[in-house]
Amino acid sequence: MRYTTICSVMPISSLKHTTKRLRTGGTVFILNTGAVITPEAEAMLQALHSRSTGGIKAHLKVLAEKGSDKFMSSYYVGYGHKSIGDCGTITIFVEGVSMLAAKAIQDWKLYSGQEASTRYIDFSKQVFVDPVGTRASNAILEKWRRFYLKSQEPLKEHLRKRFPKEESEKETIYEKAIAARAFDIMRGFLPSGASTNLAWHTNLRQVADELMLLRHHPLTEVQDIAETLTKALDVAFPSSFGHEKFETTEAYNKFWMNNAYYYSEKATDTVKILDDSIDKKLLSSYKGILKKRPFKTELPKYLAECGTLQFGFLLDFGSFRDIQRHRAVTQRMPLVTTKYGFAKWYLESLPVNVRTEAKKLLKMQEASIKKLKTTKEIAQYYIAMGFQLPNRVTGDLPALVYLVELRATRFVHPTLQKKASQMAAILEKRFGKYGLKLHLDSDPGRFDSGRGKHDIIKK
Ligand SMILES: Cc1cc2nc3c(=O)[nH]c(=O)nc-3n(C[C@H](O)[C@H](O)[C@H](O)COP(=O)(O)OP(=O)(O)OC[C@H]3O[C@@H](n4cnc5c(N)ncnc54)[C@H](O)[C@@H]3O)c2cc1C
Secondary structure (H helix, E strand, C coil): CHHHHHHHHCCHHHCCCEEEECCCCCEEEECCCCCCCCHHHHHHHHHHHCCCCCCHHHHHHHHHHHCCHHHHHHHHHHCCCHHHHCCCEEEEEEEEEEHHHHHHHHCCCCCEEEECCCCCCCHHHCCECCCCCCHHHHHHHHHHHHHHHHHHHHHHHHHHHHCCCCCCCCHHHHHHHHHHHHHHHHHHHCECCEEEEEEEEEEHHHHHHHHHHHCCCCCHHHHHHHHHHHHHHHHHCCCCCCCCCCHHHHHHHHHHHHHCCCECCCCCCCCEEEEECCCHHHHHCCHHHHHHCCCCCCCCHHHHHHCCEEEEEEEEHHHHHHHCCCCCCEECCECCCCCCCECHHHHHCCCHHHHHHHHHHHHHHHHHHHHCCCCHHHHHHHCECCEEEEEEEEECHHHHHHHHHHHCCCCCCHHHHHHHHHHHHHHHHHHHHHCCCCCCCCCCCCCCHHHHHCCCCCC
């Protein structure tokens, strides 16, 4: 069997991955898949293929004889044929970094990857990144941890009463759904500095392009990730990195990353349309296409030519983390602050005695964060993820329809589901007459124990 043959050549345990430690204690890890044809070699094959009609077999022969190192350093890095770098993909694992750093990496239209879910994992044992590093700053983080930990059991008890198990439901699945709902609620009290793990599947070009911004990110933690990852990439793929840095480009990226990165415009709690540039005349010509679209099917991407719609609303950071992953719409990174208050849903979901304690804790923590007298960027690490933030979503119809249908369901975190349902209602009202039909969950607010089956487990 092919698999056995490959394993006997290169056992997984003997693969040499590239790992480097971050200053915060976390790590970056570049996966070596042990592939005989490496990502660099794959990129080279595709580039050669574009310059001769000899066919892939001839290029494989060249690869076998000469390797890909020289080719990549001269044609890709040297001559700057950026699209060659699109042709080789790699996987990076970033571990033990703050939620803020994870979001910074994912703030990229072509991000592919996965992040640890606060909806299925108990975050009480995670390190909380503490850039201030004083007794007072540590005390803030530990107070969030204590509350997150001690409230879980009373909350689960409360949820069992609120959503009693139906006879037809399997005990284990029901209990998983209760635990998942408890995590949904308690994540509001986790600080944004709580550490997480993420995988980043990218290509040789995209990672270099994104690092050009990450190295100028307002957070030192992110700058450190960029610097460390650059070093690791130089080790793992020595022929595909080390691009020349242009002073003017670096200065420009630094300028906007430090002056205009975060979004902090005012917003309302309810979803509002901020701008509608959809060309209704053009849209009318697509009535048949809009009308015919079946369930779980995307609209043709070319409908994007009709223009975009822009929504504005408040959303807690916990749920921003989820909506941010919709790459087909444009969103900006909000600055995490306490200015817009704590999302009511988290408080209303707690049993009365825990709620009273939560309210006291929020007040106390807000005052303690102010007393840290740190920058607004660093203060983000200490602010809990349940605080509301302004969000602006700009998208074309295919992207927005996809987003609302995926997110306006009972299986999505309730604070995001509510905003997605509001966006869906606006879309239906505004574009229904042009044929737009949405396929929506008929009861999105329902507690469904089916959620207990959604964890990803090793079989
Ligand atoms: C219930 C639930 C649980 C989840 N749990 C996790 C989890 O534990 N961990 C995790 O990491 N993620 C999780 N996710 C996030 C999920 O994996 C997606 O990243 C997120 O929902 C965005 O959706 P998407 O990637 O399918 O498509 P989108 O990025 O919204 O894209 C929509 C469509 O447009 C295409 N597209 C994407 N970008 C562009 C572009 N720039 N231009 C044109 N088209 C584009 C896509 O291919 C797709 O067809 C979860 C999502 C849900 C709904």
